[in-house]
Amino acid sequence: MEQLNAKERVILGIDPGTAVMGYGLVLEKGNKIELISLGVVKLGKLDDHMLKLQRIFEKTVALIDNYKPDCLAIEAPFYGKNIQVMLKLGRAQGICMAAALSRNLDITEYSPRKIKQSITGNGSATKEQVAAMLQTLLKFTETPDFLDATDGLAVAVCHSFQKISTKSPKGAAKSKKSYSGWDTFVKDNSERVVKGVAK
Numbered sequence: 001m002e003q004l005n006a007k008e009r010v011i012l013g014i015d016p017g018t019a020v021m022g023y024g025l026v027l028e029k030g031n032k033i034e035l036i037s038l039g040v041v042k043l044g045k046l047d048d049h050m051l052k053l054q055r056i057f058e059k060t061v062a063l064i065d066n067y068k069p070d071c072l073a074i075e076a077p078f079y080g081k082n083i084q085v086m087l088k089l090g091r092a093q094g095i096c097m098a099a100a101l102s103r104n105l106d107i108t109e110y111s112p113r114k115i116k117q118s119i120t121g122n123g124s125a126t127k128e129q130v131a132a133m134l135q136t137l138l139k140f141t142e143t144p145d146f147l148d149a150t151d152g153l154a155v156a157v158c159h160s161f162q163k164i165s166t167k168s169p170k171g172a173a174k175s176k177k178s179y180s181g182w183d184t185f186v187k188d189n190s191e192r193v194v195k196g197v198a199k
Contacts, residue, residue, distance in 0.1 A: 021152070025063075057096075108159055
């Protein structure tokens, strides 16, 4: 309440995965960002893929209910040679998005290259370089167990940087991949949504 000009926003960033899901939360105050939390959800002990998806959904909803973020920033699946891995990553991302949509959160996705470029200035940076830059930016010294945690945090910071760099007022043009509910997601992604019985 002290600074009426500095609007606050909590951003949840997620790096989806079916073995480890990384997440990070930052508090944005005007042009400054502070670390709230970061961590991982380990899914390796679950053999069944559907149980992993259920755990991802439950954990994402729990993070949203606990920290009350204003939006979700999520890493888009990268293109790889293994189709099965890509499919599983896409499902994990979709489950995170469904959890956010169930809580009416705005969602923005970023490519891994865009995130690395935003944090380090180099779209080909290593996970270690991204983690080191985040430690400098957000002034934390503890090293996370997994680099997936700093990957999740990097998505949140990347999202904050987009707003800070454009300084657009609330309600200004958003990323074309930003959704505020099922209706807008379906409208913008009609080709990705299967209607009726598959032919």
